[in-house]
Amino acid sequence: MTTPSAAVGTAQDAERQPAVVEVREVTRTFGPVTALDGVSLSVEPGQLVGLLGPNGAGKTTLLSLLSGLRRPDSGTVRIFGGDPRDPAARASLGTTPQETGLPDVLRVGEVVELVARHYPDPMPTGELLERFALGDMLRRQTGSLSGGQKRRLAVALALVGRPRLVLLDEPTTGLDVEARHELWSALRTFHSEGATVVVTSHYLEEIEALAERVVVVGQGRILADDSLSRILATVARRKVLVSLDEAAATELSVALPAVSAPAREGDRFSFLAADADALVRQLVRSGLPFSDLEVRGASLEEAFITLTQESR
Amino acid sequence: MTTIAPPALTEGRLARDLRLTFVHFRVQLVEMLRTPMAVIGNLVFPSVALLFFVVPQQAIASDPLLATSATAQLSAFAIASTCMFTFGLGVAEDRDKPFFPYLRTLPVGAVPPLAGRVLNGILWSFIALVPLALVGGLLTEATLSWGRLLPTLLAVVGVATPFTLLGLAIGYSMSTKAAIAVVQVSLFPLAFAGGMFMPPEIFPRWLDVLSSYTPTRGARELFVSAATGAPLDAHFAFVLAAWILVFATLVTIAFRRDEGRNFK
Numbered sequence: 001m002t003t004p005s006a007a008v009g010t011a012q013d014a015e016r017q018p019a020v021v022e023v024r025e026v027t028r029t030f031g032p033v034t035a036l037d038g039v040s041l042s043v044e045p046g047q048l049v050g051l052l053g054p055n056g057a058g059k060t061t062l063l064s065l066l067s068g069l070r071r072p073d074s075g076t077v078r079i080f081g082g083d084p085r086d087p088a089a090r091a092s093l094g095t096t097p098q099e100t101g102l103p104d105v106l107r108v109g110e111v112v113e114l115v116a117r118h119y120p121d122p123m124p125t126g127e128l129l130e131r132f133a134l135g136d137m138l139r140r141q142t143g144s145l146s147g148g149q150k151r152r153l154a155v156a157l158a159l160v161g162r163p164r165l166v167l168l169d170e171p172t173t174g175l176d177v178e179a180r181h182e183l184w185s186a187l188r189t190f191h192s193e194g195a196t197v198v199v200t201s202h203y204l205e206e207i208e209a210l211a212e213r214v215v216v217v218g219q220g221r222i223l224a225d226d227s228l229s230r231i232l233a234t235v236a237r238r239k240v241l242v243s244l245d246e247a248a249a250t251e252l253s254v255a256l257p258a259v260s261a262p263a264r265e266g267d268r269f270s271f272l273a274a275d276a277d278a279l280v281r282q283l284v285r286s287g288l289p290f291s292d293l294e295v296r297g298a299s300l301e302e303a304f305i306t307l308t309q310e311s312r
Numbered sequence: 313m314t315t316i317a318p319p320a321l322t323e324g325r326l327a328r329d330l331r332l333t334f335v336h337f338r339v340q341l342v343e344m345l346r347t348p349m350a351v352i353g354n355l356v357f358p359s360v361a362l363l364f365f366v367v368p369q370q371a372i373a374s375d376p377l378l379a380t381s382a383t384a385q386l387s388a389f390a391i392a393s394t395c396m397f398t399f400g401l402g403v404a405e406d407r408d409k410p411f412f413p414y415l416r417t418l419p420v421g422a423v424p425p426l427a428g429r430v431l432n433g434i435l436w437s438f439i440a441l442v443p444l445a446l447v448g449g450l451l452t453e454a455t456l457s458w459g460r461l462l463p464t465l466l467a468v469v470g471v472a473t474p475f476t477l478l479g480l481a482i483g484y485s486m487s488t489k490a491a492i493a494v495v496q497v498s499l500f501p502l503a504f505a506g507g508m509f510m511p512p513e514i515f516p517r518w519l520d521v522l523s524s525y526t527p528t529r530g531a532r533e534l535f536v537s538a539a540t541g542a543p544l545d546a547h548f549a550f551v552l553a554a555w556i557l558v559f560a561t562l563v564t565i566a567f568r569r570d571e572g573r574n575f576k
Binding site (some may be wrong): 093 | 335339418420421493
């Protein structure tokens, strides 16, 4: 099997290695819903990229384009320079089944074997299962595994073929803290062996633990693409709740930079602020009558809403 | 544009596809063997029909040619029904499960998983014939001479192929609920019109003409001819071959268009 375009030199002697992932101006709609809206993204070999965004942001659609499951309406998607719809381009790709959906009646060993047969140099089943603490589950039917075991097996399947690009969609959803940390450590080990990893999550904690580069996706567009530390600074917001009259709330939000428009929440107004201290100081200094003040960390979802509004 | 050559795939494309066909065939077979209830219903119905409608009729049951034809046409139905249910519904159900889109991300084309299913359709068709052969052979005068054995075995492949393809086309293009309805609504009228329940010799003229263009009639004639040694009218061979082409095209289109579950 050959790839359609002519290979100019091997990966080793090419001075500039081509991107592992190259997405250009991709749009994809599902009926009236625009899942991706002119998205461009390039991932270099060896990167560990976190795709962060609320549910419905377009993360899963983007992964389904990269794994060849779906076609973009317009724009181009390339992995290793080839079209992922072409099986040959997927020879170095590893993905996981969603929602821990494994064939109930097949044994763990049989599922791993099935996947392994598709790759030229698969990891030995025993070694793979050991890595994911599933060593003694070889002969168990997958239907009898616990949720955490299923999730680990699903991620293990992504690594069976020693892929050079791994796509993981919400890999640790539903796992307890300990299992989550074990899985992260297995993924970091695999990345340190040279693989490129793209992982989606709507948990900031997961992205913090894994990613070096973070791409924030919202409403089908890329809102931010930067190093982990800079993204953390951007999305780290505080939520300030306070009871005061509407005119005063508006006045307060425009008086300071990086404060969201007030939103009514019960009988209080809420603000998202990069610097909550400054907001409170301004509130007190203004002499406006207020009561019921509360300051707490904003959820990631709330932070995304501000990012989305700011990018307009 | 520079391409990082995929490391794999040093083996020839055909050898690889054949090997993967067998891999998928085996896994699908293991899955079915571990959930046998799914296929048992289909195995039972045709033999029950033979037992209730043919065995008690002495005029048919005691005539070797008529009894063999009756067993053969129900055998063709057994094969068609096994393939349509196993694959029409089986594939639609598979597509509802998240493991199915996962398999599509592996470096394998459309053909090996599909070919694995077709091989399973053929295998299950052979299995479906066992109870029919027992009822027909023990309780009626139906016979299969040694000379007719090989043609009959080949005819099983000839009947299983179009209906497996039709089942796959249905399974790949609609949801499980819709597939159940379409298979049930289409299989029985087609089987009746194709002379699988009652011999076409007793059909009125208009029904016989209509019947002669159905895939079920082509399948029925092929199987009866193979089992009894009666000559096969070239018209039916042609009609059956044409349907195989049509169904193969439908499967290919449905498979290419399928992106897993349809989100609307």
